Amino acid sequence: MAPEIHAVVRATQAWLQSSRHIQVPFAWLEACVEWLQEEAGGAGHLSQQQVNQQALDQWLLTDLRDLDYPVLPEGIAQAQKTELSGIFCVQVDSLLDISQPAYGQLQKLRGTDCANDEVSAVTQATQRPWETRATRMLLLQLTDGVQSLEAMEYESIPALSAALRPGVKLQLQGQIVCRLGVLLLGPTNVKVLGGEVEDLVDRNNQGRVLCRTLGLPEEQQQEGEEAPPAPQQQGNEEMEDLELDDADLLASLEAQEEVERARTEPSRDSGYGTLSEPSTQSLRSSSIRSLVSTASSRSEASARSHRSGMTQSDRGGSAQGHRYGNEQEDSDLFDPLPSDHLIEPEIPDHNMAGR
DSSP, X not given: OOHHHHHHHHHHHHHIIIIIOOOXXXXXXXXXXXXXXXXXXXXXXXXXXXXXXXXHHHHHTSOHHHHXXXXXXXXXXXXXXEEEESXXXXXXXXEEETTSOHHHHHHHHHTOOOGGGGOOTTXXXXXXXXXXXXXXXXXXXXXXXXXXXXXXXXXXXXXXXTTOOTTOEEEEOXXXXXXXXXXXXXXXXXXXXXOOOHHHHHHTOHHXXXXXXXXXXXXXXXXXXXXXXXXXXXXXHHHHHHHHHHHHHHHHHHHHHHHHHHHTHHHHHTTGGGSOHHHHHHHHHHHHHHHHHHHHHHHHHHHHHHHTOGGGHHHHHHHHHHHHHHHHHHHHHSOOOOGXXXXXXXXXXXXXXXX
């Protein structure tokens, strides 16, 4: 390495430690500075200030596990009770609001939340003045690249937000109490430096963290990714089946209409065919069946009266004449009956009537 590049790397390392309290391995910083100068077109194209700022930007986007450079006191994650004093730059792998039910947060994130789910037997319409209001409490998974531990928002910290991207860098400072490997953070203990890690953004997004907390299958579909086309194809197949069923149904209805139309051809000549056939098909069918049965019963009655003797010929003649008139009217409205069911009227014998 050229002496001038070596001097630039040393100056950048000193600036990161003095102004940002960031500790990085010299080998990583050296490779970073060389890459920045190559991208700029060679050594001398960037000032020291530009190199410092661009090296900081690269550190903010780097996973601290790749640096493998510890900054936290050794064994702090296993300590039962201790205090952390100093300034340490760490990385947030994931965070979760533990003051709210995880299932409700997941429903709200998916857009399936319902106000009725929050109603219970102990639900109060309004909060009493002396009751404490629910406050946010974030649980953060932190790492310095070597050790991993948890941190809790013990007091409200305005600088923190549930919308922070996984991989964001924090600066821990002041006296911090640690209990069972959990740091209890307050508003004076945290400073957000920014940044993110692309791999962690995808792996530890809020939806997947909530699913892991609830023991549910993690969401595989990423933001902006199109849904798989399989359900749509299935829907198209179902639509095609419905269209085929409708076509078969329509064909059967047309065939039935043709049959009904053929049955009602004689009735159109009588003047009654001007009625709407679709609305009167059921009525006509029932009327035909009832009147045909009536005509049959009348024919049987006429045969019995003919066999009863000539003494009833006058009455039979008049009744048959009346029935003949009714049968003539029925024949105009309906199909003619077979010839074997029709009874020819008799001519009454006036001589017999004179007796």
